[in-house]
Amino acid sequence: QVQLVESGGGLVQAGGSLRLSCAASGRTFSSYAMGWFRQAPGKEREWVARLGLDDKTTYSDSVKGRFTISRDNPKNTVYLQMSSLETEDTAVYRCNAGPFWGQGTQVTVSS
Numbered sequence: 001q002v003q004l005v006e007s008g009g010g011l012v013q014a015g016g017s018l019r020l021s022c023a024a025s026g027r028t029f030s031s032y033a034m035g036w037f038r039q040a041p042g043k044e045r046e047w048v049a050r051l052g053l054d055d056k057t058t059y060s061d062s063v064k065g066r067f068t069i070s071r072d073n074p075k076n077t078v079y080l081q082m083s084s085l086e087t088e089d090t091a092v093y094r095c096n097a098g099p100f101w102g103q104g105t106q107v108t109v110s111s
Contacts, residue, residue, distance in 0.1 A: 002026045002100040009093060009105030012085055016109070020080040022095030022102055032098040034071055034078040038091035038107075048093070049080060062088070085109045 008020040020036070036048040049069040050058045057069055068081040078095055085107075092104040 002032070002097050004095050004097060004100055004102035006093065006095055006102045006105040009107045011108045011110060014085060014087055014109055014111050016085050017081070017083045018085065018107060020082065020093055020095075020105060020107070022078045022080075024076040024078075024097060030071075030073045030076075032100075034069070035096040036067075036069060036078075036080045036093060037096060038089075038093045039104075040088075040091040043091075046091075051078065082107070087111050 003025045005023050006020060008018060010018060012018055033050060033052045035050045037045050038048050039045040046060065048060055048063055049067055051069045051071055059067060066082065066084045069078065071078040087109045090107060090109050092106050094104040095102045
């Protein structure tokens with residue numbers, strides 16, 4: 001069992017930056033590829049970024065070049081560095097490890 005807790009969300013102006021954190025507890029999360037997803041009001045959940053066990057990173061076209069996913073295994077934490085934020089990035093962001101999900105953190109980007 002892995003418990004995931006996101007933090008770091010908030011309100012930011014367009015063009016600004018935020019760093020989201022996802023802290024894991026329980027069974028070591030280094031056994032799983034990690035992902036970030038988001039869901040905006042009235043929209044379906046959207047995959048954002050993935051960090052594989054081989055440290056390969058992949059991103060959705062909508063965030064490529066602006067977001068960076070990384071992990072700190074000793075701290076059992078995965079990060080999502082978000083830059084050049086746009087109003088379209090407003091959503092609840094959730095991290096994922098295998099079958100496990102966090103509860104989400106709200107990111108709101110104002111114009």
